[in-house]
Amino acid sequence: MTDILIIDDERDIRELISEILIDEGYKTRLAGTSDAAMRQIADERPAMLILDIWLKDSAMDGIDILKSVKSNYPDVPVVIISGHGNIEIAVAAIKQGAFDFIEKPFNIDQLLVVIRRAMEVANLRSENIALRSQYQQPLELIGQSAVFKALKSSLDKVTKSNGRVLLTGPSGVGKETAARYIHINSIRFNTPLVVVNCASLDAETADAKLFGVELNGRLHQMGLLESAHNGILFFDEIADLPLAVQARLLRVLVDQSFTRVDGTAAQKVDIRVISATAKDLTQKIERGAFREELFHRLNVVPIAVPSLEERREDISVLAEHFLGEFHDKLGLPNRRLSEDAATTLESMIWPGNIRQLKNLMERVLIMGPTSGDIEPEELPNETGVGDSRDGQIVISGSVATYSLREARELFEREYLLTQINRFGGNISRTASFVGMERSALHRKLKSLGVVTSNRSRGLHAQLEPE
Secondary structure (H helix, E strand, O other), X not given: OOEEEEEOOOHHHHHHHHHHHHHOOOXXXXXXXXXXXXXXXXXXXXXXXXXXXXXXXOOOOHHHHHHHHHHHOOOOOXXXXXXXXXXXXXXXHHHOOOOEEEEOOOOHHHHHHHHHHHHHHHHHHHHHHHHHHOOOOOOOOOOOOHHHHHHHHHHHHHOOOOOOEEEEOOOOOOHHHHHHHHHHOOOOOOOOEEEEEHHXXXXXXXXXXXXXXXXXXXXXXXXXXXXXXXXXXXXXXXXXXXXXXXXXXXXXXXXXXXXXXXXXXXXXXXXEEEEEEOOOHHHHHHOOOOOHHHHHHHOOEEEEOOOHHHHHHHHHHHHHHHHHHHHHHHOOOOOOEOHHHHHHHHHOOOOOHHHHHHHHHHHHHHHOOOOOOEOHHHOXXXXXXXXXXXXXXXXXXXXXXXXXXXXHHHHHHHHHHHHHHHOOOOHHHHHHHHOOOHHHHHHHHHHOOEEEOOOOOXXXXXXXXX
């Protein structure tokens, strides 16, 4: 239950406010002087203050209490009320950190709206603090491949700047993790990281969610842009942002200000924008589904997050990390990969990328034995070849029509392609693993029509064209 401290020298006023809030489900405490208020605050921190500016027979006035509370409890929202209000007092209170200012005699509905909004903002801040606490230690990016090291180097270069970053890559590769890495290592670390799931926004409600809403000249609903003030706003799947909203977002990026829905005054914001997408924005631009100018504003620093297919050397390292994480945080069995299981994972196809690998490791720990190494038999069959109940090998119907020589060549070709790609195109490491001399492996590859390259991204071996 939310605990609200009401501080007013008029007994009737504080008791009236208390009765109203109790009816709304809040818990209240009352104080008529500054001394009583400070004692109650010291005894137990309230969730919120409703504070009169003028306090008779008190050593401190409302502004003094406001300064003290904001100094010691900056996350506690304070709503100022006064029967002697004027614009100078309101401005002074807001500058000192008050959430809002209400003049007596006040409208009950208006008071409740302000209180609800203040509590929503306080809750949002608490959630951000809790979220940041999960990353108090530097967020660890896992990997050892050359492709991964290039990605981390790019991320490290942009952490200390305020430049906008566009993260691209297939679903599940860790674009949000990359955004959180930038945030945790940036100069804005102690400010909010607000995530906007663009895929969940629709044209009818997107404006309100992003820009907020005013009611009778006062804040009625805080938008995500305001929530991210001084922090980072992360647009996940920016390609799905409704076209009607893109023009308003573009204006925010240009002016660093916006107007709330049904509002008139411009609201200044200081935000850094990071965006991510699994879709080709240039194709969206060609179809008229994405504004080209917005793309250029967002794409100041483009960073491609590689797929798991492009960093096969990291698969077993990531898998072991997830296994340890599930044991430490969820209490699942403490198991490791056998060498054969690690080899199997590195040869599998991963359309869901890191997310798919993480889900698989959790499933194996839940469904498998409680001890011992994880063996290949516990992993899903991704090759189309599997063991039948009686131990016989089951092959697909098309392979069954091949001659022995054709089937053998098919297997050798696919097997060697897989191993070369697994070892990042390194022929020496591949030859050592498969038990062949390097020169003999070259001859075998040539006879099977396999060509290799030293590319650092994508496949490192492929079939020669017919």
